[in-house]
Amino acid sequence: MQAYNELYIALCTRLIHFSASIVSSFHLAEEIVSDVFITLWQKRNNLSHVENPLVYLYVSAKNLSLNTLQQQKKHQHRSIEHINLDILSIAPDAENGMVSAEVSQKIEGAIRSLPARCQLIFRLIKHDGLSYREVATLLGISPKTVDAQLTIAVKKISQAIRFDLSDEIVQTFLRIDS
Template sequence: MGENEQIKALFERVCYDNSVQAYNELYIALCTRLIHFSASIVSSYHLAEEIVSDVFLSLWQKKNELSHVQNPVVYLYVSTKNRSLNTLQEQKRHQHDSLDELNTDMLAIAPEAENGMVSAEVSQKIERAIRSLPARCQLIFRLIKQDRLSYREVAELLNISTKTVDAQLTIAVKKISLAIRFDLSDETAQTYLRLDS
């Protein structure tokens, strides 16, 4: 029996016998291929895994209505493609939900002249430097420096690792230090930009 016949047999057992075992075998047989296919559309393996998982969930929910399906492989690919494209549309519609498409103007809060340590002019330079950072980097810097969140809290909030938080902060601090290097002594800049992990 060829692979497609095997898949057809498993699909029929799902539809006619409500077989959980056949359903699991069908998933194992196809999930890797479908995830790669979906990822080529949505450019994210993580998202593709969710999409394929949804496709199979939907298959299980509608299994008794699908006995007419002649080619289960094509059916599952088409379902995956449709769901991937819908997800892409949703993402475009809610682009501000993506951390890389943030409306950074909403984040802009001029750093306070901490204890008179930083003049208003330098404060503006710092703000310009922060605004020039990539959106996610900027958000992380502000959450830690201005909102006083810990590395762990930011990691949890944004669903990223504390290593990523640390790496993004290093980029931010380097850029800002560079922007104000002629205005503040190294020591003052270090004190101002000190970030406690």
């Protein structure tokens, strides 16, 4: 029970933002993530084969979010390609005071200017801390595609904000961790 509570505390907000980016509703996303964790608890004895619980939870949230949309028939067809990236927009490290609000706004503006898939990959790796392999599994693409998209994202963000920021700040934030 303690491990379950710690997992919930650590991932709940991240999964809600991820789900909300798909269903475009925080309220609905909260319900979806709650259902994901309830299912996790109910199936806990049968999940010993799961090698990566983080990816398992993200995929569960993605699938339940897409299924919920399909059941509601608000959208005829919606995939991970049509997520609402504005909901994922949490200025990186601003809440921790590591960069100023002005710098965070410039970084967030540069991130928002990226193509949707590129932006999603950047956020999942840089904000949510997923690995290349985890993002590849979650999105059903190859790790090389993730690497290529992240490289594009870093290059475009760096170019967009380099004019206003020192190289040291840019490189500290955009450092690529493989």
